[in-house]
Amino acid sequence: xxxxxxxxxxxxxxxxxxxxxxxxxxxxxxxxxxxxxxxxxxxxxxxxxxxxxxxxxxxxxxxxxxxxxxxxxxxxxxxxxxxxxxxxxxxxxxxxxxxxxxxxxxxxxxxxxxxxxxxxxxxxxxxxxxxxxxxxxxxxxxxxxxxxxxxxxxxxxxxxxxxxxxxxxxxxxxxxxxxxxxxxxxxxxxxxxxxxxxxxxxxxxxxxxxxxxxxxxxxxxxxxxxxxxxxxxxxxxxxxxxxxxxxxxxxxxxxxxxxxxxxxxxxxxxxxxxxxxxxxxxxxxxxxxxxxxxxxxxxxxxxxxxxxxxxxxxxxxxxxxxxxxxxxxx
Amino acid sequence: xxxxxxxxxxxxxxxxxxxxxxxxxxxxxxxxxxxxxxxxxxxxxxxxxxxxxxxxxxxxxxxxxxxxxxxxxxxxxxxxxxxxxxxxxxxxxxxxxxxxxxxxxxxxxxxxxxxxxxxxxxxxxxxxxxxxxxxxxxxxxxxxxxxxxxxxxxxxxxxxxxxxxxxxxxxxxxxxxxxxxxxxxxxxxxxxxxxxxxxxxxxxxxxxxxxxxxxxxxxxxxxxxxxxxxxxxxxxxxxxxxxxxxxxxxxxxxxxxxxxxxxxxxxxxxxxxxxxxxxxxxxxxxxxxxxxxx
Numbered sequence: 158x159x160x161x162x163x164x165x166x167x168x169x170x171x172x173x174x175x176x177x178x179x180x181x182x183x184x185x186x187x188x189x190x191x192x193x194x195x196x197x198x199x200x201x202x203x204x205x206x207x208x209x210x211x212x213x214x215x216x217x218x219x220x221x222x223x224x225x226x227x228x229x230x231x232x233x234x235x236x237x238x239x240x241x242x243x244x245x246x247x248x249x250x251x252x253x254x255x256x257x258x259x260x261x262x263x264x265x266x267x268x269x270x271x272x273x274x275x276x277x278x279x280x281x282x283x284x285x286x287x288x289x290x291x292x293x294x295x296x297x298x299x300x301x302x303x304x305x306x307x308x309x310x311x312x313x314x315x316x317x318x319x320x321x322x323x324x325x326x327x328x329x330x331x332x333x334x335x336x337x338x339x340x341x342x343x344x345x346x347x348x349x350x351x352x353x354x355x356x357x358x359x360x361x362x363x364x365x366x367x368x369x370x371x372x373x374x375x376x377x378x379x380x381x382x383x384x385x386x387x388x389x390x391x392x393x394x395x396x397x398x399x400x401x402x403x404x405x406x407x408x409x410x411x412x413x414x415x416x417x418x419x420x421x422x423x424x425x426x427x428x429x430x431x432x433x434x435x436x437x438x439x440x441x442x443x444x445x446x447x448x449x450x451x452x453x454x455x456x457x458x459x460x461x462x463x464x465x466x467x468x469x470x471x472x473x474x475x476x477x478x479x480x481x482x483x484x485x486x487x
Numbered sequence: 488x489x490x491x492x493x494x495x496x497x498x499x500x501x502x503x504x505x506x507x508x509x510x511x512x513x514x515x516x517x518x519x520x521x522x523x524x525x526x527x528x529x530x531x532x533x534x535x536x537x538x539x540x541x542x543x544x545x546x547x548x549x550x551x552x553x554x555x556x557x558x559x560x561x562x563x564x565x566x567x568x569x570x571x572x573x574x575x576x577x578x579x580x581x582x583x584x585x586x587x588x589x590x591x592x593x594x595x596x597x598x599x600x601x602x603x604x605x606x607x608x609x610x611x612x613x614x615x616x617x618x619x620x621x622x623x624x625x626x627x628x629x630x631x632x633x634x635x636x637x638x639x640x641x642x643x644x645x646x647x648x649x650x651x652x653x654x655x656x657x658x659x660x661x662x663x664x665x666x667x668x669x670x671x672x673x674x675x676x677x678x679x680x681x682x683x684x685x686x687x688x689x690x691x692x693x694x695x696x697x698x699x700x701x702x703x704x705x706x707x708x709x710x711x712x713x714x715x716x717x718x719x720x721x722x723x724x725x726x727x728x729x730x731x732x733x734x735x736x737x738x739x740x741x742x743x744x745x746x747x748x749x750x751x752x753x754x755x756x757x758x759x760x761x762x763x764x765x766x767x768x769x770x771x772x773x774x775x776x777x778x779x780x781x
Contacts, residue, residue: 212583214590263762266769270582271724274524274716275761281713282758289751396709400590407587442598449591453584454575 723774
């Protein structure tokens with residue numbers, strides 16, 4: 158027996174699977190790939206930051222580490238430009254997790270507010286290191302082997318890899334949410350001192366969550382590197398990425414499962430479309446910032462919660478109306 | 488590498504560090520009074536630098552004279568930002584929301600600056616920018632000395648305002664405990680708004696010196712804000728003295744590392760110091776340990 162909610166999930170998944178088969182224009186499938194990468198990353202980010210309330214504004218560290226791991230390994234292992242590159246995507250995720258451990262050990266020593274500041278600072282250290290060190294290729298970045306596929310099929314393998322990452326992140330997020338570990342993260346969000354008093358090993362739980370959430374983000378970065386064939390420090394360690402991921406999750410609804418997926422779906426596809434349409438980076442910054450301000454100031458709970466609130470308010474009003482009518486009749 | 492070079496880098500570090508200390512003081516004052524982390528501080532510095540640039544290029548106004556216009560302008564910008572956006576943020580996630588809102592504000596300003604001034608790097612010019620004075624065999628650029636003097640004057644003014652005036656007493660009361668301050672009749676809202684204005688206004692001076700010592704464009708704000716954030720975390724969030732000490736200390740160490748091991752390592756030194764200090768004192772050098780409030 159299928160619940161109505163699960164039917165919607167399956168329909169959404171089928172639609173996503175069918176999309177590149179129906180829409181073959183590479184412009185739109187490219188938008189699809191970026192959107193899916195962001196859906197996966199936002200979901201994974203939300204699994205730690207949304208559940209625990211520790212807002213990580215340095216998630217591009219994981220993304221960049223994934224991308225650089227992919228580029229460096231492809232080069233040093235002499236991986237030919239074919240499907241073999243895709244096996245390195247999980248390796249990029251693992252590298253992001255490994256890097257997340259020391260970062261977490263430092264950043265998670267402090268409480269929420271300072272944590273946000275430290276993640277921003279650590280992010281810039283990574284970006285500057287990628288620019289300054291020679292093994293990363295400096296500002297000219299790194300090249301990946303080109304994949305000589307047929308032009309018409311080019312996007313499909315990337316699209317389905319991105320979809321796989323997103324599905325993985327969503328399933329992991331659900332599993333965490335339903336587990337004891339997920340409850341501990343939520344307890345930390347609600348009251349960290351009380352959670353500690355009740356025996357939650359808060360530091361270990363935070364560190365585990367932080368590290369786990371780096372995995373899918375690192376895979377997203379690795380896929381991005383293969384897809385574009387070239388990476389630059391300022392595009393993989395991108396401050397806009399940090400803020401976009403947070404914005405998408407907050408826009409959709411922080412700490413919910415649907416929120417980050419929906420937020421990324423709406424915002425990233427719009428953003429890609431606007432970039433293709435107007436190709437003016439500065440104008441995009443202004444629109445993006447302004448949109449962000451509107452969302453944070455007027456719908457701080459996110460659209461998922463906003464809409465369900467609105468629905469329940471409407472239902473409440475209807476009940477209230479009915480009560481008035483009944484009251485008058487009696 | 489020799490002794491003179493090391494001494495030189497220490498002196499340079501103290502002189503430029505004082506300007507960073509000034510900018511960080513604004514940031515930490517805002518955090519201490521309002522519990523808001525103003526991530527837009529970096530772009531405000533650049534905005535101040537561009538204002539000085541526009542005044543000196545288009546109207547021929549001297550950089551230091553121009554401060555009489557740019558400081559009040561940024562004060563007003565700060566007040567407007569606080570009134571329109573920040574005062575609307577409420578609820579338990581206030582600090583995090585403030586970071587996101589100021590981040591968004593900085594994106595918007597960055598986009599506008601890119602359109603108005605283009606993304607090409609510019610520098611501020613004046614007769615004292617490229618000259619230096621020789622003291623005991625060390626060449627000190629005039630602009631470093633002037634910047635140091637300006638930072639000292641403004642920090643002194645801030646000190647007098649905080650410790651010798653009635654308004655300063657209200658600010659210090661709000662810094663230590665907002666609720667009690669409100670209970671004894673201090674208008675915490677007004678204090679917050681003015682403090683945000685002051686915290687932003689100091690960036691006009693910082694931005695002018697920054698623009699005269701570095702080539703900059705709108706994205707230089709990222710480099711600035713990362714340094715300023717590290718400085719206030721190290722000094723202890725909300726501690727003004729901490730911001731002063733950490734500002735001068737960090738920039739001096741950065742200059743030293745750059746001279747001794749090369750500029751590539753100076754950014755990492757920044758990070759390693761942060762790690763070391765936070766491992767020993769999570770609340771920063773001069774911060775109060777976090778206590779449970781509610």
